[in-house]
Amino acid sequence: MREKIEIKQNDAPAGGWGSVKEVSTILLRENVIAQGTALLLHQNKPDGFACVSCAWAKPAHPHPAEFCESGAKATAWEITAHKLDAEFFASHTLTSLESWSDHALEEKGRLTEPMRWDAASDTYLPVSWDAAFAEIARELGQLAPKDVVFYSSGRASLETSYMYQLLARMYGNNNLPDSSNMCHESTSVGLLKTIGVPVGTVTLDDFEHTDCIFFFGQNVGVNSPRMLHQLQEARKRGVPIITFNPLRERGLVSFTNPQSPGEMLTGSETAISTQYLQVKAGGDTAAIMGLCKALIAFDEAAQAASMARVLDADFLATHTHDFDTFATAVKACAWADIERESGLAQADLETAARVYAGAKAVMAVYGMGLTQHTNGVQNVAMVTNLLLMRGNIGKPGAGVCPVRGHSNVQGQRTVGITEKPELAPLDQLASQYNFTPPREKGMNTVEACEGILSGAVDAFIGLGGNFIRAVPETVLMEAAWRRLRLTVQVATKLNRNHVIHGEVAFLLPCVGRIEIDRQNGVAQSVSIEDSTGFMHGSKGRAEPASASLLSEPAIIAGLAKALLPTVPAMAHVDWDGWVGNYARIRDAIEKTFPEIFFQFNERMWMPGGFRKPVAASHREWNTTSGKATFIAPDALDENPDMHENGADILRLFTVRSDGQFNTTIYSNDDRFRGVYGTRMVLFMARVDMDRLGLVEGDTVTALTPSLDGVARSVAGLRVTEYSIPAGCVAGYYPECNPLIPLWHHARESKVPAAKAIDIKVQRHAA
Structure with a gap:
């Protein structure tokens, strides 16, 4: 049933009764009112779990409710009572699921068992963990390491991230792009x-x-x-x-x-x-x-x-x-x-x-x-x-x-997730694990996309996230994605990156951070870094969604043991011991990064966390000059690579709604901007609407002027008046990602330039 679309002005403050209503609504919708209410009291607390949405700092002396509306939505989303089992997949081909919205896919609930795509039926079929690890290893064993990408989203713990970067480097590459390549x-x-x-x-x-x-x-x-x-x-x-x-x-x-x-x-x-x-x-x-x-x-x-x-x-x-x-x-x-x-x-x-x-x-x-x-x-x-x-x-x-x-997007970088070998402790890893880490620069996110488009990349391992939805150049990327030999996704919920898949595709469901992660009957803890550089312990408190789930560390260890059994360095990594006791992973992290993680296991439960060294905070400047350096700008224009002239050119920037976190869409509402029942909206200044002959509610197609012969467009956008600078328009991420050329990215960092895209709009015929 199509949602009713309503757009109205909203001058209510952030927080307040609107926030309370939103939290209550999602707890009810996910059928976790009692459980969710109890769990939220432990969110971002010293004896509880770190929020799975944003990375904002965790105080030493938390508020009685140290969670926000967005964090409560993320928690309800993860502990939902809704489950996706083999019966669902047996009755839904992946082709049919391609027409589902981002919200509809994730709303179906938690993944419960490992799955492999079956070409004959175009469905995901159950597979045992051992069989999945064995086949993934066989596929990767036939590929050149330089042609495989190991991507990670920002949710993986420090322990998982450390194991993941070690797996990639022992396999033979530094292809470790992550979500920070797309933002910071x-x-x-x-x-x-x-x-x-x-x-x-x-x-x-x-x-x-x-x-x-x-x-x-x-x-x-x-x-x-x-x-x-x-x-x-x-x-x-x-x-x-x-x-x-x-x-x-x-x-x-x-x-x-x-x-x-x-x-x-x-x-x-x-x-x-x-x-x-x-x-x-x-x-x-x-x-x-x-x-x-x-x-x-x-x-x-x-x-x-x-x-x-x-x-x-x-x-x-x-x-x-x-x-x-x-x-x-x-x-x-x-x-x-x-x-x-x-x-x-x-x-x-x-x-x-x-x-x-x-x-x-x-x-x-x-x-x-x-x-x-x-x-x-x-x-x-x-x-x-x-x-x-x-x-x-x-x-x-x-x-x-x-x-x-x-x-934990900042934390995973701290423990070695980086495509830049000069930023990783390769000498220490070589000594600690008796192997020769690769020294060649790996692929960042944009370079991974370029490799997928050109056919240079053969396989993609995804540790969380919804990569295909998050990156620019959506149409070309989805077409190229289907040509990948292997796609492997570690996830908690179904998303578009699981529906669009390679020739061989696996879906590996994991225990969520909010859930109790028992190994050998003992509940384990993990750690994360917040956006101010403090490390915190995190203890899951909900029962896992399924007995068939494995933890992220167990999945990484399973892949490593299947993929690298003959690598001499494997004798120096006790993968099973690490999975049996995560404290041992932290001991290994401490040995690799002693200046940051000394006494890691003892300090991770300090109220407020412990901070990694930040030299500039003490006016110590680790720059080329030895001092803090002023850098004059090259130009005032922030987007010199995309310049189209003409009165009909508008500058689009993408935004998030209060009904989403990154690519996860909790609802199609955005109460802060007064939008209900749709995300296909283009916010525009009245002066531009008048200039272009548009009225409230007109439906338009947005097009990126073609500078490279590629047609890029998003149709079905509803024009609505908003307080926005003349010449600028705003639309939702990721719905507007098809308008972003892959080459439109930050110089030096290669972050996609999603905050300034020159577009034109065409009004749909009545």
Whole structure:
């Protein structure tokens, strides 16, 4: 039955009764009201399980309910009472399932037993674990290691991730792309160049000491709602929060705390942003350039008047490199160019700069709105440029805070998931396990896609995720995917990446993080890293969805033992011992990374976790110059690779709804934007609707102007008016991914540039 489509204005705050209703609704829909309510009280607690959705920090002293609406949805989704068994697959061909929506596929419930695709019936049929491991090993044994990809999503634990990278390297490649390649690789590259670490410097404690927060391209209300507690507390202390974002997102406008009886009874709200600047998509470099230009002008005026400097001259002289080159570029940049590219007025940028100049400790929080651009690495450098001008890195209450998405996407990189051999401890692995790790650079996500399209990749092993739905170039990728010899997916629920498959395809269901993982009758624990670099233990508390499930470590070990029985190094890896006691995996991790994981098993249960070393937090700069480095931007335009002229060109950026997390769609509603019953929406400014002759509710096809002869389009998008900068439009991810060319990615980091895509729209005939 088709859902009723309704679009209406919604000015309600984030949180509040709307959030309570959403949580209740999904617990009821998944038939886990009692179980889910009890489990949520253990979510993100020191003795409980780490949330399987976002990676926001876990406090040492948690709130009574240390979960948000998004986290509650993720938990209900995983512990659902609905199950997918052999009977379902016997009655549904994969061809028929291709017409199902993302929501419909996952809504059917948890996978319960290993499956192999049967070509004759076009269905998944049950297979034993031993048979699955044996056949996968036979297939991989016939392929060149360089032609096999080992992908991982951000949910796998530190223990699983460590085993997975070891499996890939013992097999013979560094083809270890992961979900960070699609989102924050620009951060890892940009911060490493500027401040010498690939991660942020901010901790939860810094929120208590900051006196100003700048937000860039991050939707806290959908992607990391628990952060709203820190933001609300900061606002109640009078801390200004200045936001740069194309859309006025509800979580950055106002918040009613569901854990405050007073606020819930009275409906009172906390205004989050004190200044909200709706920057054009792709205008962040220009906007930050304007802030820096204003600060330099303020500083020069202060010096002329013999007043205290606005810039931190001592910090600049002692701790930074190449400021003069950057300052020269800033002063040479015209305000007219800044206003044109950012879509913001000089006066508004100067107002924001004055607030910054008057603060002693400033934090900059940002998300994929900065990283998913052709010049995404440049955007990250601009954030650090701004902070360094007044010494806002390496002191309490200040620093850079990239908000990572998935729950352990940062942690899996910490334990070796990387395609870049120079970032992996290959010498230590060689010594520890007596083998010769490959030294050739592996494939990142974009390169893996290029290999699949060209036929260079023969097999794809997926540790979680929905790769085919998450990547750009959807139409071409799905066609090429079917030509892969082997696809293997470790998963908890059915998604499109299981329906679109290779010539030989396996579906390997695993125990979820929320579930009790018993090995030899003993419940095991795992660990994760949050987005502020703290490691936490996690204990499952729900019974597994099926007795036939294996844990992720057990699946990796099963593949390794079947695939690598003759590799001499196998004698140095006790795969069975590791699976029998995960503490032994952590001992191995500690040996490989002693500076980060010393006393790993003892420290993983510390309230608030333990932090890995972040040198820049102590003003130690592991850069080429030995100092924090200013980098002048190459251009104000963040997307120089996609330039189409014409009044009919619009700049599309993709967004998430409050009814989803990454590619997981919990419902087709987005209450924050007032959209119900559909995700096929194009948010557009009234001025653009009038200019193009469109009215509310018109149905259009979006097309990417062809610069390479490839036709890219998405049909059936409903136009709806929204507060958005002129010339910009927004549509949902992943529905709009077919519009993104694979070559449209960040320079240096190769993150798909999903936040600025030039498109045209064609109105459907009545």
